[in-house]
Amino acid sequence: MTPAARIAAAIEVLADIETRRRPAGDALKDWGLKHRFAGSKDRSAIGTLIYDALRVRASAAWIMGEETPRAVVLGALRRARGMDVAAIAALCGAGPHAPEPLSEQETARLAADDLSGAPDHVQGDYPEWLAPSFAATFGDHAVTEGRALAARAPVDLRVNTLRTDREKALKALSHFSPVTTPYSPWGLRIAVAPDGRGPALAAEPAYVKGLVEVQDEASQLVALLSGAKPGWQVLDLCAGAGGKTLALAAMMENKGQVFATDTDGRRLMPIFDRLERSGARNVQVRAPKGAKPVLTDLEGRCDLVLVDAPCTGTGTWRRNPDAKWRTRPGALEQRRQEQAEILREAATYVKPGGRLVYVTCSLLREENEDQVSAFLAASDGFLPLDAAHAAKAAGVEALGQFASTFGPGLRLSPATSNTDGFYAAVMLRS
Ligand SMILES: C[S@@+](CC[C@H](N)C(=O)[O-])C[C@H]1O[C@@H](n2cnc3c(N)ncnc32)[C@H](O)[C@@H]1O
Secondary structure, three states: OHHHHHHHHHHHHHHHHOOOOOOHHHHHHHHHHHHOOOHHHHHHHHHHHHHHHHHHHHHHHHHHOOOOOHHHHHHHHOOOOOOHHHHHHOOOOOOOOOOOOOOHHHHHHHHHOOOOOHHHHHOOOOOHHHHHHOOOOHHHHHHHHHHOOOOOOOOOEEOOOOOOOHHHHHHOHHHOEEEOOOOOOOEEOOOOOOOOOOOOOOOHHHHOOOOOEEOHHHHHHHHOOOOOOOOOOOEEOOOOOOOOHHHHHHHHHOOOEEEEEOHHHHHHHOOHHHHHHHOOOOEEEEEEOEEEOHHHHHHHOEEEEEEEOOOHHHHHHHHHHHHHHHHHOOOHHHHHHHOOOOHHEEEEEEEEEEEEEEEEOOOOOOOOOOHHHHHHHOOOOOEEEOOOHHHHOOOOOHHHHOOOOOOOOEEOOOOOOOOOEEEEEEEEEO
16 A cells, blocks of 8 residues: 555554444454455554554644544644654555645644644643643643643563563563663663554563563553562552552562452453463462452451552553543542452452552553552541652652652652553552
């Protein structure tokens, strides 16, 4: 396919996403099935363009003066790709499968690229319904944080210390030119190519042999902050596919026990292969059994309970630009209620002298500091550990600079720590 035909295809797929409210991945897959002549490079280029368009959907539509899929894709070529109007004009109308030629108005709007007068949520490319939460969390930095969340993310890997060390992993992956991450002692970072393609890791020997796992640096850091030690009894209450579970097992050097559970058994499915690959042998997966409790024996027994809570996922928009527009306004309140319930339950498994660590991949204070403060106010016997202290104790003193000013815990974000957005608070039970 020509570059112009790929743009026309991206407009078509974006129309499908918007009119049928479909996840981008599903719409792209369907398009590929119906257009078998398109090769993997074509599909990847179309997908990258759609994700770039979703990153800057609001600002692209604003500069174009309309919200049609065509306007969003053309605006994104300008705003996300930095193409000038002549380059965009050269693609439109270039052959039978290209988008229609630019109109005079489109040419003028692309040339002006004018965001003056746009509200913060448009300038920062986040949903209007989240504007009050962004303002409450970031104040004057809301646009900066939104823009950083609208950028592409690198691929971060966690070196699995059960199998190797960072030097050896760096060598094994040297053909991808990885660099070490600034904060996590286990982190490697690989830049994505200008076409948006990341490294093909699934077939990479270092990955297949479990030397590395894909995990954003912030996700590694919140596991590190938990302070898990060899020999501990640890409950990973919202284990999902096991990203944090694997990091905890490595921190514990396979000594002690990690209990990994999740109310959604399907989400736990990938954990079994991942455990096998990683060489983690101290993890017991407690899959849900209908209404039958599966954790009763752990009540009051755990040194550490990690709550990697369900959340709006605002911190991961760099990797899921689709999600920022698909999340509905009611979701924040629903997540808040779930988080409060999970925290109450999690507290029952912590032994006296043990710790409860609350984590989200959201940046919103309603899901983070406010949630933890409300839990602490309502529960006897838990005290927050100062964030700078927790960071120092975990060997990542530099994270103290990200201590929250709204309450307990610390917050990482693309704009401040150049990671995904995460929040973590450590609470100690007396
Ligand atoms: C942020 S995800 C976990 C990600 C995972 N820890 C990782 O590192 O890959 C949150 C998980 O919480 C689970 N969840 C939701 N409500 C729950 C509850 N009441 N108890 C336990 N898990 C719950 C969801 O099914 C989801 O898998």
